[in-house]
Amino acid sequence: SGRILFRGDDVLEMPPARRDALKGTAFSVIMQDPLSSFNPVFRIGRHLDDVMYYADRRLGRKSGAAERRDRIFEVLRKVQLDDPRRIVEAYPSQLSGGMRQRVLIALSLLHQPDLLIADEPGTALDVTTQDEIMKLINQLVADNGLSLLMITHNLGVVRQMADDVYVMRHGEIVENGTLADIFSSPRQAYTRQLIDAIPPLYGAKVED
Incomplete structure (x- = not known):
């Protein structure tokens, strides 16, 4: 039990x-699997337009197709997809994993939410594309004054993205603190286990 x-x-x-x-308006979610998040028989533009259309309805707004398309192009450029006309005409399978992830981020930004849940x-x-996506999210959060709630098992991502950290086990928060406090002075044994499990940059030397 608890409160949100x-x-x-x-x-x-x-x-x-x-x-x-x-x-989809005050808060939006960026999902983890950029392929299964899309209907494979719909073009990317259909996905984006549907999200904007129904979010407008929830807000009591009326928007025309041309207005929505202009907004979609603007947001696609924000996530560094510089050829939005090609993107909206593509099917999900025609885009790379990194491009699909950028489209998912664009979906979450269509109505300028206050909170992103990633x-x-x-x-x-792959790790190189993941790093690019994390840097993009950080930049978008800073540029748009957003709050970010990141859900992850990757402590490297935590170090890259977080200001404050909440450690959960079996659905309950067992420890929380600033990023520096959690990594330098963890109080719970479970938190220490997580930190100790981070692979070292250099392994032990293997002797013949």
Whole structure:
């Protein structure tokens, strides 16, 4: 049990209609698998337009197709996809993993949310592309004044992205603190185990 506070209000206690109005508008989610997150028979533009159309409806707004397309192109450029016309006409399978992940980030930014929830956003990517995606998210958070909630098992990503850290075990928070405190002075044995499990940069020398 517990509470989820957003702007001082408990999300779990909100009427369903009010809670639904926040989804994709006040807060958005970046999912971890950029391929299974898309319907393979729809073009990328269809995915983006559907998200914007239904989010506008939840907010009581009316938007035309041309207006939505302009906004989609703008957001695709923000995530460093510099040929948005080609992207919106492509099917998910025609894009690389890194490009699909950038499209997922664009989906989350369409309505300028206050909070981004990123669920292992680099898990399905190679380490070089993952690093590029993490740097992009950090830049977008800084440029747009967003709050970021990162869910990850990767302590390297934690070091790269976090200011404050909450350690969970079996669905419960067992420790929290600043990034520096957690890594330099962990209080819980479980947290120490996680930190000790980080592979060293240099392994032991193997003798013949």
